[in-house]
Amino acid sequence: MMEGLAGRAPRLTTDLTALEAAAGRVMAPEAFAYVSGTAGSGATGRAGRAAFEALRLVPRMLRGTRRADTSVTLFGQRLPVPVLLAPLAAQQVAHPEGESATVRAAAATGVPMVLSTFASRTLEEVAEAAGGHPRWFQLYLPSDRAVGASLVRRAEASGYGAIVVTVDATHLGFRPAELDSGYSPFLRGTGIANFTSDPVFRAGLPADADATQAVLRWAQISTDPTLTWEDLAWLRGLTRLPLLVKGILHPDDARLALEHGADGVVVSTHGGRQLDGSVSALESLPAVRAAVGSDVPVLMDSGIRTGSDVLKAVALGADAVLYGRPYVYGLGLDGGRGVEHVLRCLLTDLALALALTGCASLADVGPHVLANGDLR
Numbered sequence: 001m002m003e004g005l006a007g008r009a010p011r012l013t014t015d016l017t018a019l020e021a022a023a024g025r026v027m028a029p030e031a032f033a034y035v036s037g038t039a040g041s042g043a044t045g046r047a048g049r050a051a052f053e054a055l056r057l058v059p060r061m062l063r064g065t066r067r068a069d070t071s072v073t074l075f076g077q078r079l080p081v082p083v084l085l086a087p088l089a090a091q092q093v094a095h096p097e098g099e100s101a102t103v104r105a106a107a108a109t110g111v112p113m114v115l116s117t118f119a120s121r122t123l124e125e126v127a128e129a130a131g132g133h134p135r136w137f138q139l140y141l142p143s144d145r146a147v148g149a150s151l152v153r154r155a156e157a158s159g160y161g162a163i164v165v166t167v168d169a170t171h172l173g174f175r176p177a178e179l180d181s182g183y184s185p186f187l188r189g190t191g192i193a194n195f196t197s198d199p200v201f202r203a204g205l206p207a208d209a210d211a212t213q214a215v216l217r218w219a220q221i222s223t224d225p226t227l228t229w230e231d232l233a234w235l236r237g238l239t240r241l242p243l244l245v246k247g248i249l250h251p252d253d254a255r256l257a258l259e260h261g262a263d264g265v266v267v268s269t270h271g272g273r274q275l276d277g278s279v280s281a282l283e284s285l286p287a288v289r290a291a292v293g294s295d296v297p298v299l300m301d302s303g304i305r306t307g308s309d310v311l312k313a314v315a316l317g318a319d320a321v322l323y324g325r326p327y328v329y330g331l332g333l334d335g336g337r338g339v340e341h342v343l344r345c346l347l348t349d350l351a352l353a354l355a356l357t358g359c360a361s362l363a364d365v366g367p368h369v370l371a372n373g374d375l376r
C-alpha cells in the first residue's frame with residue numbers, strides 16, 4: 001500500500017478536518033500524536049475551538065466591495081493578512097526539510113514565520129531559506145542566560161524582525177499522548193539544532209561530547225522554571241528588536257509585560273498543551289486588549305482554523321493571529337507545497353469572509369460584526 005503512495009502527492013484537501021486526518025495517516029504515529037496532542041483531558045484544546053464556534057458573524061449586504069483589503073500594519077511592517085505562522089517546534093518530525101520548507105512556503109504567500117527556539121533547523125539555515133522574507137524568533141529563555149543572549153544575538157545578526165518570548169511553558173504541561181508513548185522529538189535530538197550550533201552552548205560541553213551529552217545538557221538548560229518578570233526586563237535590555245510576550249491570559253499579566261519592557265503580547269493557551277482547564281485565548285482577548293489600550297500590538301492564537309476565525313479574533317481586539325497546527329499537517333502531507341496549500345486556503349477563505357461580512361478592509365471589523373443577541 002505504501003508503494004502505491006510513493007512519488008504521488010497525497011491528496012491536499014481544502015477541508016481542514018480531512019486534512020488533519022490525512023496527515024494522521026501519512027505522518028509517523030508518534031510524530032502526529034506529538035503535534036496534535038493537548039494537555040490533560042484536552043478541555044482547553046476543545047475550549048479553544050468552542051470559543052470560536054460560539055461566536056457568530058452578522059454579515060451586511062450590497063456594500064459593493066469587489067475585493068476586500070486584508071492587509072494590516074504591524075510594527076511598521078505591512079502584512080498581506082493579519083496572520084503569522086506560529087512557532088511550532090521540531091518540524092522535521094513532519095518532513096525532513098522541516099522549517100526550511102515551511103519558511104519557503106511562508107515566503108511564497110507573504111505570511112511571516114515565527115521560528116521556534118526548538119526548531120530542527122538552525123535559525124541561520126532558516127534565514128537563508130527565507131531569502132529576505134520577514135521572520136520573527138520565538139525565544140525560550142534558557143536557564144543559562146549566556147546561551148539565551150547568544151540566541152538573541154544570532155537572531156539579530158540573521159535578520160529576524162522581533163523576539164517573541166514564550167512564558168507559558170516554563171514547566172511542560174501534562175501531555176498523555178507524549179507520556180504514554182515515551183516519545184519526545186527532543187530526546188531523539190530533533191529540535192535542538194539552535195543549541196548544538198551555538199558556540200556558547202558548545203563551550204559548556206566537553207570537547208569530545210557525543211549527541212547524548214548534548215541532549216542531556218539541552219534538557220538541563222533549555223527552559224527555566226524560575227523565570228520572573230525581572231528576567232523580561234533583563235531581556236529588554238539585551239535587544240532593540242520589538243519584544244513580544246507569548247502565553248498571556250490575564251489582563252494583569254499583559255500590563256506586567258508592558259511594565260517590564262514588552263512591545264506587544266500574544267494571548268495564547270499554547271494550543272491547549274499547557275494548563276488543561278484554563279480559559280480559552282479568545283475569552284481572554286477582550287480583557288487583554290482593554291488592559292493594554294488600543295495602541296499596543298495584541299496577537300492571539302490557539303484554535304484559529306478558518307478565515308472567519310481570524311475575523312472573530314480581530315473583532316475582539318487582535319491585530320493579528322498566529323496560525324498553528326494546520327500548516328504542520330500540510331508539511332507532513334507534502335512538504336513546502338503542503339504548507340503553501342494550507343496557507344493559500346486560509347488567505348482565500350479570509351478574503352472571502354471579509355467581503356461576505358460586508359467589510360472593505362480589516363479596519364471595518366469590530367465588535368459590531370458579531371451577533372450580540374440584539375439585532376435591533
Ligand SMILES: Cc1cc2nc3c(=O)[nH]c(=O)nc-3n(C[C@H](O)[C@H](O)[C@H](O)COP(=O)(O)O)c2cc1C
Pocket residue numbers: 034035036086087088089116117118138166246268269270271272273301302303304322323324325326
Ligand atoms: C507541535 C507543537 C509545537 C509547539 N512548539 C512551540 C514552541 O516551540 N514555542 C512556542 O512558543 N509555542 C509552541 N507551540 C504553540 C504554538 O505556537 C501555538 O501557540 C499553538 O499551536 C496554537 O494552537 P493551534 O495550533 O491549535 O492553533 C507548539 C504547538 C504545537 C502544536
Ligand SMILES: CCCCC(=O)C(=O)O
Pocket residue numbers: 089118169172223270273
Ligand atoms: C518546552 C516546550 C516544548 C515545545 C513546545 O512548545 C510544545 O511542544 O508545545
